[in-house]
Amino acid sequence: MTTTAYCVPVLMYHHVSPAAGSLTTSPENFECQIASLARRGYRSLTAEQFADFLAGAPTPAKSVLITFDDGYLDNWVYAHPVLQKHSMQAVLFLITGLVGEDVARPHAGQTGAEVPAVLGHLQSKAAIASGAADLAMLRWAEVRAMQEAGTFEVHSHTHTHQRWDLTDDVREVCLKNLTQDLSDSRATLQQQLGSVSEHFCWPQGYFAQDYVAVAQSVGFKYFYTTVAHGQNLVGVSPAHIYRVAVRNRGGAWLLLRIWFAAHPMVGPLYNKWKLWKRALRAKA
Template identity: 30%
Template sequence: MVGISRRQGCLIILGLIFLLVLSSSVVSTTAVVAGRNSNRAGNVSLADVPILNYHKIDTLHHSLSIPPQEFEEQIAYLSQNGFTTISPDQLMSYLNHSKALPEKPILITFDDGYLDNYTNAYPILKKYGFTATIFLVTNLVGHDERFMTWDQVREMQKAGFAFGSHTVSHAALTKISREQAMEELIDSRKEMEQQLGVKARYFAYPTGAYNLQVEEMVKQAGYKAAFTIRYGQAGTESDPYALERIPIFKGQQTFRSFFIRLNAAPLLERFGLIRN
């Protein structure tokens, strides 16, 4: 693991906050903002839950591709620092009904359902006793060699992994008709229920694109919550159909970026620099 002492970590986070304070662009996000999230400055919950967002665990030269060795470095850090993975059901029971969570809960998510989630990420997560939630593009499962098969999905499900919908075809729901969007939402949910034998309760927005109308469609399609790519932690003031996550990208210093994004979120929320 990359050697970062507690003092170095604090300096990194403080330096990041200083730079963000100087920049007026901090409050913007990479997703479409629905407009219902309240300003949490001075009212942040210390019990907010970090939700990590990954895509691919492989050696491709792409910002969404985290090399397996670096992914294990991150998972090892979480294990060594007392984090416990939770499921979306646990998260929503906590947010809606205040049901207890482990002392340091974390939800690990993957979007799209790439084959490397099974071949590379799955063994690493099992090694450390962790689970994850994977949002599937159902038309690609078992039909595209770059993606998992339903047998692989079912194997991971038996091991405690959870699965949600990422639509039928990875369509950006804000760019298609209401009828098409409802088909993407409902048909993917039905396919998952047929293949996995359980109701698909959770959804992640393809490309991160959503608005209030799309949120309402997700709710009408029968989902209990939906996940965005907006940076932040999920808390009691979060919109359940616009839950924040911490996207993890590849970089020249991937672990340092991971460390900062994971540990800076509570401080940035406290200072009102995100979720505005």
């Protein structure tokens, strides 16, 4: 290998769905994005390969890590068939307490299949709040099918997706709640899928130093944030992995965004400019 990756961009998705809304990429744009990555020779890493990259293992220059948060039904219905078609894989951070128990529903890659209706982001939240999470979220049968197909590997995004700092006024109680939530998530993954990893994604992107220590103590080592303005380079802390939120745009946009994210000189300048713009907005 002549060149190894300087930086591996980590892409963050939530929904791939025709139900327009926030945190949503349309199936057409997702297909275009994944096809563009494949056509340009990008390789989607496994979480383990990404961890090896951070530790200094030789990694192809055109590498990305594709991540999905929460575990929505549309990931199975619309994202899974596209990943399968292009032999790409993604990492799914699953809210383990919201996964359903019933049989797998049809997905869009099955000819003649009548795919289930999927909900937009706000509708999904409402369905979960009203006790109808199954309308919005994946079932274990679908999770296993994706894992077996090699399109998604599964890691923890907590059991309940709580902001634990808001669960009590007393910090010790919050930390106890956090420990319980993480332990429940790990036990559920172990029970349902037979394994649990060291990779973990913070709910709503929120974390504090004592949270990191608790999460490390129960077995997590790699922490995925919602912070975009930084680069994942060899030797950087696995406790703070940067992710780029993918917009509902086409493949050309994604290729350009990845180029900005990964470039040794342009990347840091771009991130500084983004931070400066954010600071201006905050002042306004």
